[in-house]
Amino acid sequence: MADKFDVVIVGAGAAGLMCAAETGKRGRSVLVVDHGKKPGRKILISGGGRCNFTNYDVAANNFVCRNPHFVKSALSQYTQWDFIAMIAKHDIGYEERDHGQLFCEDSAKEIVSMLLAECDLPTVEQRYRCDVHSISKTETGFSLKLNANTVECESLVIATGGLSMPKLGATPLGYQVAEQFGLKMVPTTAGLVPFTLHKEEKEAFAELSGIAIPVAVDAEDGTHFKENLLFTHRGLSGPVILQISSYWTPGQKVTIDLLPDLDLAETFNVMREKHPNQSLKNSLSRLLPKRLIEALIERGDLSDKPLKQYNEKEITAMAAYFHQWAIAPNGTEGYRTAEVTLGGVDTDELSSKTMEAKKVPGLFFAGEVMDVSGWLGGYNFQWAWSSGYVAGQHA
Numbered sequence: 001m002a003d004k005f006d007v008v009i010v011g012a013g014a015a016g017l018m019c020a021a022e023t024g025k026r027g028r029s030v031l032v033v034d035h036g037k038k039p040g041r042k043i044l045i046s047g048g049g050r051c052n053f054t055n056y057d058v059a060a061n062n063f064v065c066r067n068p069h070f071v072k073s074a075l076s077q078y079t080q081w082d083f084i085a086m087i088a089k090h091d092i093g094y095e096e097r098d099h100g101q102l103f104c105e106d107s108a109k110e111i112v113s114m115l116l117a118e119c120d121l122p123t124v125e126q127r128y129r130c131d132v133h134s135i136s137k138t139e140t141g142f143s144l145k146l147n148a149n150t151v152e153c154e155s156l157v158i159a160t161g162g163l164s165m166p167k168l169g170a171t172p173l174g175y176q177v178a179e180q181f182g183l184k185m186v187p188t189t190a191g192l193v194p195f196t197l198h199k200e201e202k203e204a205f206a207e208l209s210g211i212a213i214p215v216a217v218d219a220e221d222g223t224h225f226k227e228n229l230l231f232t233h234r235g236l237s238g239p240v241i242l243q244i245s246s247y248w249t250p251g252q253k254v255t256i257d258l259l260p261d262l263d264l265a266e267t268f269n270v271m272r273e274k275h276p277n278q279s280l281k282n283s284l285s286r287l288l289p290k291r292l293i294e295a296l297i298e299r300g301d302l303s304d305k306p307l308k309q310y311n312e313k314e315i316t317a318m319a320a321y322f323h324q325w326a327i328a329p330n331g332t333e334g335y336r337t338a339e340v341t342l343g344g345v346d347t348d349e350l351s352s353k354t355m356e357a358k359k360v361p362g363l364f365f366a367g368e369v370m371d372v373s374g375w376l377g378g379y380n381f382q383w384a385w386s387s388g389y390v391a392g393q394h395a
């Protein structure tokens with residue numbers, strides 16, 4: 001005999017736990033299954049162990065989705081303020097960092113404990129180390145073959161997340177379920193991920209590993225971010241690169257303004273007037289890390305002469321070089337280090353008001369498994385909370 005539940009949720013991550021708590025509060029009997037040995041593993045490691053759980057400013061344009069309107073309903077049904085209220089109810093201390101990002105003061109563990117406390121209802125059962133071998137449609141809902149038994153449910157919620165960080169249990173099960181039920185997919189790729197460089201640039205900049213500088217970056221589609229860039233021994237990282245990576249496709253360039261807060265031509269003229277005999281290297285080393293200037297000179301991108309020897313044409317070219325430093329990444333570090341997966345279940349297949357598949361009544365999706373990814377800054381968790389909440393009201 002199969003165990004019967006009103007709702008089965010596959011995935012005990014951010015979206016699955018939120019959904020379980022909400023569904024359970026409605027008095028529905030819920031089973032949450034996860035193949036991992038404990039819940040919320042990505043939450044635990046997120047934000048350097050402090051979980052950037054949401055942001056004070058959340059809007060549809062903070063998300064990457066083929067249909068930019070899709071996220072609006074869920075984000076308004078369960079807002080950042082609703083999540084902050086839950087945090088306050090559980091007495092979890094938090095702090096604001098740059099750009100409205102909210103982090104736990106103490107530990108991401110508190111977020112997982114809070115979600116588990118919300119799920120601590122007689123209606124909610126959780127099973128870990130539990131594999132899903134197959135899913136099939138029945139007359140009244142769905143049947144799932146699990147490790148040792150079969151369970152049946154009226155509603156099925158797929159909250160299996162994306163493909164990033166396979167070490168933490170990421171699998172393509174959610175995509176396979178979508179395909180099994182004939183739902184379209186948006187091709188997946190790594191997002192919020194460092195860039196790798198072509199051999200020559202990699203070698204030239206490897207010695208800059210560890211240097212961080214504030215820059216502004218533009219993708220070819222015009223998307224613009226201004227934050228820190230970090231040189232690594234593999235390529236480029238830092239928040240600005242992670243952000244722009246979600247708007248980059250292989251073969252494209254990104255344009256980096258290495259001195260976004262000044263007009264280099266103007267500054268150069270002032271420096272030349274004051275110190276005509278000073279070398280370019282020493283002058284520019286006042287504006288940017290010396291090692292970076294040395295690497296650019298060594299590559300032959302800049303010539304090093306006393307400032308008085310530069311003519312207007314050379315100054316204009318140099319200013320353009322620093323303000324529009326064009327880099328064509330070789331690729332990204334991929335799912336191994338990516339924070340999110342771009343693409344996923346096509347949102348055209350889902351109701352934005354309920355997260356239910358339009359052509360498969362009773363089948364819901366929540367969280368990163370669908371074609372919604374947020375910017376760096378707490379947006380991915382906010383999407384998990386909002387979509388998990390919404391699915392939890394209808395499953």
Ligand SMILES: Cc1cc2nc3c(=O)[nH]c(=O)nc-3n(C[C@H](O)[C@H](O)[C@H](O)COP(=O)(O)OP(=O)(O)OC[C@H]3O[C@@H](n4cnc5c(N)ncnc54)[C@H](O)[C@@H]3O)c2cc1C
Nearest residue numbers: 011013014015035046047052161169173367368378380381
């Ligand atoms: C290193 C890192 C740091 C991050 N930091 C932040 C941050 O600070 N702020 C932010 O907003 N976002 C952050 N993110 C992104 C965020 O963690 C995810 O977007 C979010 O966890 C997605 O929630 P989810 O519930 O959809 O998926 P997940 O949280 O990934 O949960 C999916 C669950 O499904 C389970 N599962 C998968 N396949 C199966 C299967 N076949 N059978 C059974 N169970 C399965 C997994 O074990 C997992 O428990 C970070 C991501 C990473 C990798």
